[in-house]
Amino acid sequence: MAQPASKKQRTHPTYELLYHPGIPGRGEHVRLLLEGAGVPYVDTARDQKDGYSTVQQICMNGAAESTDGNPPTFAPPGLRVSGAGKDGKSLVISQTPNILAYLGEKTGMDGEGEQEKYWVAQVAQTALDLNNEVHDTHHPVAVMKYYEEQKEESLKKAADVRENRLPKFFGFFTRMLEWNEGNGGKGKYLIGSKLTYADTTVWQVLDGLYFAFPKEMEVRKKEFSALLDDFYNSVKSEKGIKEYLASDKRFEYSMGIFRNYPELDRQ
């Protein structure tokens, strides 16, 4: 494994990401944590023949059990961990913040000590809130309908997110970088002196925003350069992340959370 020696380094069970195939989506936050940690995993729908059937059977089955005695999953992503469930069976957990907390603890991607663990979680959860708001720019009034059926509302929602919400979130993440300057973060990390899943989760949302709103981001980059230029590029070049982004394991954005509708971008 590529990660530096740590008290949390250990032999890992098989971590299996259960997610939709072909899109980064919310699964990407899980992938980036594991890639940044240098811990191997199986991305079932990507790596296994008929893998998406397995994802559907476990995470989208409509029954009162997912599998192996685990409770049902509301929606992907799910995480299956061999041998970690009751009676030595597999454990299945869901909800992105929850999977990140679990894997953060197992891989050391949640910082050092109890305080950092909760600070990492809160910053990642804030990035996931932004992730949801960006999703709503193309689905503001009806989750299951097409964008084209809610385009008028999308124009309003996207303008609000670009004009009011992005600067609020970018301002917060910038303040995190300032706060962490004194802790050895050097503008590279949001919490502490090494990569955590707060960094990878914030990074993924920024990267998606660069795809969805390129014109808006070009302007914001001047205003929030420490975040959108220095931090963004620093995470991109982290060991594990760099190799992953250059590989064919990384999915391209398309019709998932981050979509490039030019009419929703800054005009």
Added chain:
Amino acid sequence: MAQPASKKQRTHPTYELLYHPGIPGRGEHVRLLLEGAGVPYVDTARDQKDGYSTVQQICMNGAAESTDGNPPTFAPPGLRVSGAGKDGKSLVISQTPNILAYLGEKTGMDGEGEQEKYWVAQVAQTALDLNNEVHDTHHPVAVMKYYEEQKEESLKKAADVRENRLPKFFGFFTRMLEWNEGNGGKGKYLIGSKLTYADTTVWQVLDGLYFAFPKEMEVRKKEFSALLDDFYNSVKSEKGIKEYLASDKRFEYSMGIFRNYPELDRQ
């Protein structure tokens, strides 16, 4: 303390909820966890003279530090814990799912064992997702504008949430109750055989929905009676919860997340 003896029972530091005054809001999930655990806490804006100034100074200050060396807070709720920070100072954490995870672990409200801890978190996080979707029924396109300025869009969003999202979420929580029948849950608990913060968090969202959409809920109650009748009333009568709900510490719904606009309800 009123809670049953548990290996997690201990002397607690001072837990201080930092939240807006006068509304249940997201702070209510924190209050219900602590009331259900029988653990004392300070609700700063409610209990202290000029308490809201303290909340604003710590959680809404726009600086690169909240207080005592802790990182900034994106928005309330925050939790301050005496003596739990670095160098014996106070710890400040934020984000509702994160505060619930922290207090769940400290009070035993996160179930028994590692598996239950993550299952409790994922169910609570699913309820908080629903909480956000309900908020968006009156603020679908512009977070900072008035409802009256986005009423047309609200009518569409509320219809979508009532018709498509509520049955999906209620179906999931019902499947949790079915799954947990065999684990000693008896229809009273979502995970395991005692009250957890999954129960209190789901309950609070259901209770808010009864206020916001009384007509819709009256119909849904027949369809999802195990959840909306049996489970809902059972949590309401839990030790700690019952006394709290009858007290003047419980805020009434008004203009927060849950609002009663009759035009958004089932017609």
